Amino acid sequence: MTAPAARGPNPAFYALLVALIFMALGPIVLMVANSFKLNVQITSPTAGLLFTPTIQNYETALCNFLPYEPEHIRRCDKTFGRALVNSLTISLISTAITLIVGCMAAYALVRFRFMGRGVTSLTTLMVRMVPPAVLLVPVFGIWTFQFGIDGTTFGIILIYVAMNLPFVIWILQSFIVQVPIQLEEAARMDGAGPFRTFFLVVLPLIKPGLAAAAIFTFRIAWNEFLLANALADRATRTVPVTIVNSLTEYDIDWGVIMATGTLLAIPPILFTLVASRQIITGMTAGAVKG
Amino acid sequence: MLANANRLTPYLFLAPAVAVMAIALLYPIGYMVWASFLDWNPSQRIGEAEFVGLRNYANLLADAAFRESFWVTIRFAAIVVTVEMVLGVGLALLLDRELRGMTLLRTVFILPMMIAPIVVGLIWRYMYHPTVGTFNKVLDGLGLPTAPWLSDGDWAFASVVIADIWQWTPFIFILSLAALQSLPRSAMEAARIDGANGWQMIWHIKLPLMLPVLIVTALLRLIDAFKVLEVILVLTNGGPGLSTEILALRISRTASEFRELGYAAAMSNLLLILLLILTILMFGYTKLQEVRAARLVAAKEIA
Numbered sequence: 121m122t123a124p125a126a127r128g129p130n131p132a133f134y135a136l137l138v139a140l141i142f143m144a145l146g147p148i149v150l151m152v153a154n155s156f157k158l159n160v161q162i163t164s165p166t167a168g169l170l171f172t173p174t175i176q177n178y179e180t181a182l183c184n185f186l187p188y189e190p191e192h193i194r195r196c197d198k199t200f201g202r203a204l205v206n207s208l209t210i211s212l213i214s215t216a217i218t219l220i221v222g223c224m225a226a227y228a229l230v231r232f233r234f235m236g237r238g239v240t241s242l243t244t245l246m247v248r249m250v251p252p253a254v255l256l257v258p259v260f261g262i263w264t265f266q267f268g269i270d271g272t273t274f275g276i277i278l279i280y281v282a283m284n285l286p287f288v289i290w291i292l293q294s295f296i297v298q299v300p301i302q303l304e305e306a307a308r309m310d311g312a313g314p315f316r317t318f319f320l321v322v323l324p325l326i327k328p329g330l331a332a333a334a335i336f337t338f339r340i341a342w343n344e345f346l347l348a349n350a351l352a353d354r355a356t357r358t359v360p361v362t363i364v365n366s367l368t369e370y371d372i373d374w375g376v377i378m379a380t381g382t383l384l385a386i387p388p389i390l391f392t393l394v395a396s397r398q399i400i401t402g403m404t405a406g407a408v409k410g
Numbered sequence: 411m412l413a414n415a416n417r418l419t420p421y422l423f424l425a426p427a428v429a430v431m432a433i434a435l436l437y438p439i440g441y442m443v444w445a446s447f448l449d450w451n452p453s454q455r456i457g458e459a460e461f462v463g464l465r466n467y468a469n470l471l472a473d474a475a476f477r478e479s480f481w482v483t484i485r486f487a488a489i490v491v492t493v494e495m496v497l498g499v500g501l502a503l504l505l506d507r508e509l510r511g512m513t514l515l516r517t518v519f520i521l522p523m524m525i526a527p528i529v530v531g532l533i534w535r536y537m538y539h540p541t542v543g544t545f546n547k548v549l550d551g552l553g554l555p556t557a558p559w560l561s562d563g564d565w566a567f568a569s570v571v572i573a574d575i576w577q578w579t580p581f582i583f584i585l586s587l588a589a590l591q592s593l594p595r596s597a598m599e600a601a602r603i604d605g606a607n608g609w610q611m612i613w614h615i616k617l618p619l620m621l622p623v624l625i626v627t628a629l630l631r632l633i634d635a636f637k638v639l640e641v642i643l644v645l646t647n648g649g650p651g652l653s654t655e656i657l658a659l660r661i662s663r664t665a666s667e668f669r670e671l672g673y674a675a676a677m678s679n680l681l682l683i684l685l686l687i688l689t690i691l692m693f694g695y696t697k698l699q700e701v702r703a704a705r706l707v708a709a710k711e712i713a
Contacts, residue, residue, distance in 0.1 A: 364644065400584055403585065
């Protein structure tokens with residue numbers, strides 16, 4: 121199995137590697153390919169690898185953003201376009217809030233000794249494990265009957281910020297610990313207050329950590345289904361919710377739904393390709409040291 | 411630690427985070443504990459619901475469907491974690507070498523876990539489709555009998571397990587690879603000089619040294635396996651029968667389809683307690699490792 125490097129790579133090793141890459145990427149490639157096919161091509165028993173790609177499915181999904189009217193669309197269903205805007209708004213805003221609030225908390229936990237530090241730290245660790253399914257009933261009840269924010273974008277953002285905070289606080293701590301404390305002391309000597317020190321000295325130094333945290337937070341908010349499904353109304357639905365809704369129908373429009381799935385998968389895939397190093401570092405910091 | 415800070419400063423830094431978590435996590439959890447003692451449906455305010463004491467919990471014990479979904483959950487979690495650990499660690503051992511394009515390879519392997527579970531469910535639902543799906547098309551093309559991927563209980567369970575393995579083996583792989591690459595080179599060189607072969611290196615040096623990280627990784631994945639919901643919801647919605655109805659799915663259906671919020675809250679409580687035990691186990695173990703490491707460092711300094 122692990123032949124010493126000196127003996128040179130084994131051809132079987134490369135064959136295995138190709139098979140593994142095929143298994144990891146195959147399903148994703150399949151979805152993207154199908155999103156460019158017409159339904160007759162997807163369901164045909166003889167459909168091969170060769171086909172003429174069409175963007176009809178994307179036109180159907182994104183019809184309300186198009187400046188022209190595609191011929192194949194009889195009636196423009198705005199559901200998906202609206203959901204896409206909702207998903208983007210909710211994910212971006214909740215990521216921004218989570219990062220600001222989370223890095224301040226992480227900084228306090230790393231750099232100060234104060235009463236209640238142990239309790240706060242432990243509670244943060246514990247709530248990190250709470251699954252969305254457990255929050256479903258109480259959050260639905262509280263948002264609907266007490267806060268009156270069910271069906272609003274704000275309601276969904278609030279729960280996403282809360283859900284992501286423990287994780288963000290935890291991985292940012294491991295980045296803040298590595299900032300040399302002398303830099304902060306020097307800033308302090310020069311007369312900067314703790315907030316100035318934090319924003320002007322510490323934050324720029326933990327950019328990789330912030331990038332990792334941002335990607336994880338965005339991804340969870342972007343991908344989440346269960347709570348969005350319980351809290352959103354027609355106008356505030358996110359993309360995962362619309363996908364599941366169109367799946368429960370009797371006759372599935374595979375072409376359009378694959379195009380929708382592809383659109384939902386694009387941002388996480390792009391992030392991964394651009395910042396895989398940060399993601400892997402963040403994952404290791406968040407998991408192994410957790 | 412910074413010394414000359416105002417005593418209020420740390421609280422100012424913490425306040426927003428603590429406020430959000432208190433309002434949107436701790437309060438709901440307390441609310442849920444209270445709700446589990448009520449006979450409550452979604453058209454009532456919680457104050458109008460009747461207090462029924464421990465009846466929801468008593469009903470849970472007598473509920474055959476709940477017991478079934480409890481065991482489905484345990485079975486699912488145990489199987490996926492075992493298989494993913496074996497595959498992920500195996501992959502890491504295989505790929506822990508100086509390869510050109512290793513970074514790219516890692517990136518390729520983490521893609522499945524970055525994609526929305528809903529989309530993963532969607533892709534696999536297509537591939538498992540009885541007539542247009544990839545698997546049956548291939549089987550048919552090869553002249554083999556096709557399989558009832560999602561329509562037979564045992565097959566459906568295997569199908570959701572396979573989809574989970576596809577999505578989450580990369581998680582174990584990346585963490586194991588990181589652990590492998592941070593192992594002390596000196597121990598490996600020493601073993602190699604002593605003439606250890608590949609298998610001996612793995613069994614006697616690499617795996618034992620990785621063990622602490624592997625245990626934490628497995629526990630972390632186990633906790634996450636109890637949270638899996640969307641992929642199964644899209645693939646089978648718990649069926650056929652109760653064959654793939656994991657606890658998280660049962661909770662969400664009890665709340666939204668059967669409209670029994672108090673009962674769903676009682677189930678959520680049990681799931682939370684289960685996860686809490688696993689979490690405490692994990693932290694206990696991590697602390698133990700830290701104490702051991704600290705002792706080692708201390709021993710070295712004395713020597």
